Amino acid sequence: MLNNRIILLVLMLFPLVANAWWNDDWSYRKELTLNTSAVVTSGELDNAVVLVRLHTGNFGYFLDVSPKGEDIRFVADDDVTPLKYYIEKFDPVNEMAMIWVQIPKLAANSNTQKIWMYYGNPTAVAAGDRSGVLPVRDTLVYHFDGDASAPQDSTAYANHSTLFTAERSASSLIAGGVKFNGAGMFEIADTPSLAIDPAKGWSISAWIKIDKPQQSTIFSRKFVNDKLQLAVDGDKIYARMEDEAGDVIETAHNATLMAGTWHHVALVIKGNRLGLFLDGTEAAYVETSIPEMAGSITVGSDTGTEANTEVKSGFIGEMDELEITKTALTEDMIRLAVKGQGPGSTVLVYGEDGQQESDEGGTSYFVTTMQNVTVDGWVVIIVLIIMFAISVMVMVSKTIVISSTMKDNRAFLKQFTGLGTSEVDNLDADDSKNEDDEALESPLLMALSGKHSHFENSNIYRIYHVGVQEMHNRMPRAVGADAAATLTLTPQAIDAIRATMDASMVRENQKINSLMVLLTIAISGGPFLGLLGTVVGVMITFAAIAASGNVDVNAIAPGIAAALAATVAGLAVAIPSLFGYNYLGSRIKEISADMHVFVDEFVAKIAEQHS
Known part of the structure; x- marks a missing residue:
């Protein structure tokens, strides 16, 4: 019961699309995709006829078909509606077939519409319709x-x-x-x-x-x-x-x-x-x-x-x-004939062949594998699913924060570069905060709030604000006759301002790098956790075989396949995390470099004005 509930949970997280089997008397089917992109452009075509060319390059199962193709059937994408067809040529010896199929509604500019070709029923009789497959025109x-x-x-x-x-x-x-x-x-x-x-x-x-x-x-x-x-x-x-x-x-x-x-x-x-x-x-x-x-x-x-x-x-x-x-053929009809019948036909894309499962319900290999996972394997897989969810949350939140930070940084630097040396503190705003501002201390909440009125998401502005406040603290404003005089800062005062800004820059780097360690844990720990689950699963499989004395490959294969599912899960956690970490790391390096350059420019400006 526990295993079934876990399988249901995994299938909800990773849904699989399964098509019903049209008729149980047929053992095999082939997927055919209709690609009408740049062919049918003016609207869907009614009762369009397409040519199915089968040869060794796209179909390797001529021996599974009746000698004259009597068991071939075509079914619409719903796997319910039979389609009219006519076999012009079927040559199993030379492995070649030419079959005309009528599509009641051929979608325009589509590469997702599918039909199915069923075969593999020795008792079937020919059902081709030579004249019925053709449109009434x-x-x-x-x-x-x-x-x-x-x-x-x-x-x-x-x-x-x-x-x-x-x-x-x-x-x-x-x-x-x-x-x-x-x-x-x-x-x-x-x-x-x-x-x-x-x-x-x-x-x-x-x-x-x-x-x-x-x-x-x-x-x-x-x-x-x-x-x-x-x-x-x-x-x-x-x-x-x-x-x-x-x-x-x-x-x-x-x-x-x-x-x-x-x-x-x-x-x-x-x-x-x-x-x-x-x-x-x-x-x-x-x-x-x-x-x-x-x-x-x-x-x-x-x-x-x-x-x-x-x-x-x-x-x-x-x-x-x-x-x-x-009737007059339309351009779409003519293009369909050219692209669908010629030697370089592109209208039909030949997919994989499928076999009807022998067990009732046609369980997929994925479900069969997951049903054989042991409790120990499920523990590892569930831990990895949690790690994957956390990694995704970190990557999404960091992407939002970094994008917002870079946007406000660019806006701030654009205005700062236009300031003269005597206007270096003109962009500083009131330091007072209200309750709403305090609620948005989280970088993610600040980014999602959409407030950009005064560079709220810019870490360069926050460093600038600290530097201006420190400069004002060390250089009180003059009054009276001295108000017009230019106040000076000693070298030691300038060094103190730089130190204050460097400290603020370190804190900003710590803030923007927060939670990145969770991605490194997923990258390095995910595969090892998966490997642990695989090793434990293999051990249990061989222990069970030793206890039963059955060395048949059919007894070994399901357990080994199920054990490898843990490694697959570990890699599924690590690979996206690796890509996300490298991408986010490169953006963080850009922001850090911008902060270092800004500190140097700011100190240079105040040194020039007040030294």
């Missing part, structure tokens, strides 16, 4: 996965490719992709879901990689005599609109594609604005009248047959993740 998404001869649409609209002459690639940016050799292409039949309505917005985006500079068309759509194209001019990508009158308008040819490098491109229509985005940044745009458009879509070559067409040949390069939406 998507009307076409080609992952270029699967074994079908032509690309298949992952959305519920089923806008599959009707003609495919390009080459499938098993290893692209994200699992499978498609290659173009200048002659290959694929077509997508016209459907109502793919219609362009500028008033509602429309977008097309993809990851592309050019093999070399070229004159080619990446995307083309023709409706009657209107044509919309995304093309390459050398190493520049641009958008092109041609109306039924033959008038052509293009975006600037200023967005550069590096050969052999993956780039994310997006063409966004919103009202009369046609914007071209490259790698998450709008590279160019034009404002023009954009008609409603339908018609089939050609990817990899031009749909036009005119002799004067500007596109000389088909696209030469690779493509992955083709997406068409019935």
Whole structure:
């Protein structure tokens, strides 16, 4: 009973955050943190889709997952709400997986939102949702996965490719992709879901990689005599609109594609604005009248047959993740795709893997260790907790006092340096005290009172006050005809004033260094007390083993771990105290130096005036 109460006390002092386990049928889980800083900046995104890339660098437990990833599940930060997901690729042999996960509410400018990936349930069946994971704005998404001869649409609209002459690639940016050799292409039949309505917005985006500079068309759509194209001019990508009158308008040819490098491109229509985005940044745009458009879509070559067409040949390069939406993609959505899908993805931070505890309730290792601490160890730990509390109080109070002292010292010295030699005693105030002043004799109470009207917290002022009073005592003010005369002080009188100020300075040093010895006790005594607790704990552990005759490592380990808890506690006391002592010591040395310099300046001034 005593041990349980002590454990509760320690846990209250050092709280641990524990997450419940979503489902006891799953043995393992992995923490994934969503970092949207500088990516999602304009507000949270609804139904955002992020890519989880698993490989040997961030996940070493492929053998604990079912052969095709059937037991993989994703759960929200509350460890209750399941998330929709789709496994594009799961390869346990080569230890690689590509999984799309929908986040219902993706927070903006956050690095604390988390999701959990659960695995390790041999009886689980696949639960991926290929179309459900995608937001409703998507009307076409080609992952270029699967074994079908032509690309298949992952959305519920089923806008599959009707003609495919390009080459499938098993290893692209994200699992499978498609290659173009200048002659290959694929077509997508016209459907109502793919219609362009500028008033509602429309977008097309993809990851592309050019093999070399070229004159080619990446995307083309023709409706009657209107044509919309995304093309390459050398190493520049641009958008092109041609109306039924033959008038052509293009975006600037200023967005550069590096050969052999993956780039994310997006063409966004919103009202009369046609914007071209490259790698998450709008590279160019034009404002023009954009008609409603339908018609089939050609990817990899031009749909036009005119002799004067500007596109000389088909696209030469690779493509992955083709997406068409019935709304205009926002900059946040495009940046999320760039930062979350590309090779240098920064949106997901892969945390540690955890295992469900075999005992009911999932007790943490810390609690298990503390439960095995002996009474002798608890005595040492409680003493160390008290020492830690005292050390913290000393460091906090000293920091407040020293900061207040230095502030008032600076204010006093600023005024003192402006005095002439004949005005050296002008800053001295009445020495009388009222009852409230006497109640604030404590340096900490004086600092907390906030009174700075006459340098109450300045130890240099107090030395100055003593020096002025001593000077007045040895040099009475003249009256009558002698009042205007300058009174002199003998060398012995000046030495006596210096001695009085030195004595006051010693007392001020003693005052400002008070309680610092408690930090030195914590620094030197904390680790030794912890070591004492550890030695006693180890002795008791081995004595118990000798008495029972059980030499199993499982019998030794808990006692040794519990014994080491005392050393950890000792170091936890000493290390912060050491840092605090060194910091406070350096500030005290500065104040002491300022006091020595002031005494010399004050004596020099009165010697100059009254010698």
